[in-house]
Amino acid sequence: MKYPRGRQRTLAGEVEIRGYGLHTGKPSTIKIKPAPVDSGITFAKEGVEIPAHYRWVVDVSRATNLGKDGVIVRTVEHLLSALAGLGIDNAYVEVEGGEEIPGLDGSSKVFVQAIAQTGVVEQEKARKCFKVLEPFRLEREDGSFVEVSPNGGGFKAYCAIQYNHPYLDYQTTSFEYDSGSYSDDVAPARTYCFYEEIAHLLKKGLGRGGNIHNAVVIGAEGVLNGPPRFKDEPVRHKLLDLLGDMKLLGFPIMGEVKAFKAGHAMHLSFLQAFTDSEAYLLLEEG
Numbered sequence: 016m017k018y019p020r021g022r023q024r025t026l027a028g029e030v031e032i033r034g035y036g037l038h039t040g041k042p043s044t045i046k047i048k049p050a051p052v053d054s055g056i057t058f059a060k061e062g063v064e065i066p067a068h069y070r071w072v073v074d075v076s077r078a079t080n081l082g083k084d085g086v087i088v089r090t091v092e093h094l095l096s097a098l099a100g101l102g103i104d105n106a107y108v109e110v111e112g113g114e115e116i117p118g119l120d121g122s123s124k125v126f127v128q129a130i131a132q133t134g135v136v137e138q139e140k141a142r143k144c145f146k147v148l149e150p151f152r153l154e155r156e157d158g159s160f161v162e163v164s165p166n167g168g169g170f171k172a173y174c175a176i177q178y179n180h181p182y183l184d185y186q187t188t189s190f191e192y193d194s195g196s197y198s199d200d201v202a203p204a205r206t207y208c209f210y211e212e213i214a215h216l217l218k219k220g221l222g223r224g225g226n227i228h229n230a231v232v233i234g235a236e237g238v239l240n241g242p243p244r245f246k247d248e249p250v251r252h253k254l255l256d257l258l259g260d261m262k263l264l265g266f267p268i269m270g271e272v273k274a275f276k277a278g279h280a281m282h283l284s285f286l287q288a289f290t291d292s293e294a295y296l297l298l299e300e301g
């Protein structure tokens with residue numbers, strides 16, 4: 016049986032991670048706990064519970080931020096990507112201290128490693144999923160798009176980026192859930208930025224927790240801060256972000272997802288448009 020078919024999963028035990036936010040630079044601690052079937056992913060801060068669903072997205076400038084009743088949890092996408100990559104359906108994430116999820120090394124590697132230490136368990140109920148019935152695409156005038164199409168079961172994602180930049184122009188990658196390894200091929204890919212945009216980001220109050228250890232800084236000649244983890248690390252990180260944002264659909268997709276030059280804003284618009292479409296069937300039975 017190919018993912019996303021199968022039983023729901025949660026963590027075997029509790030995991031605690033501390034770190035600094037990539038954008039706010041402020042320290043926070045998160046506790047990721049097991050959660051019951053059909054509860055999904057929930058963030059909790061100051062007594063407010065925010066479901067990890069696109070309905071609660073409040074801001075998508077450079078990161079995906081959720082908010083409810085005046086409480087905000089920032090930069091959830093790398094943690095959500097780890098949960099998606101590990102096939103975890105239900106988890107309860109308590110956020111203490113700062114409102115941003117720890118940025119760590121700018122990838123989802125630390126989340127994956129921490130969760131692997133406690134383990135993942137199957138639960139007593141089948142996972143729900145969106146079975147794609149026909150192609151559905153959201154496209155912008157600049158040629159960027161996100162689309163889904165049916166396949167013979169299973170989940171596969173393709174991602175491509177294109178910049179008008181002397182070092183980073185076009186990169187493409189793909190990930191198939193059953194044959195690929197999220198932990199090895201996607202999770203270690205760090206966030207990236209262009210050297211020219213750093214001053215602009217800081218002026219906007221973003222990237223304050225960024226440093227040479229948690230972001231790949233790209234200059235005209237290449238990566239400025241040490242060897243990249245993969246030759247195509249930027250597009251792998253884009254795929255990591257895509258999987259994280261897709262988690263905000265509530266249930267995984269059975270089908271293929273393709274994203275070209277997309278970012279958080281486009282991912283989220285796509286989720287809304289797809290949910291409103293008739294391109295899928297919500298499968299409830301295993």
Ligand SMILES: [Zn+2]
Pocket residue numbers: 092093206252256
């Ligand atoms: Zn990212």
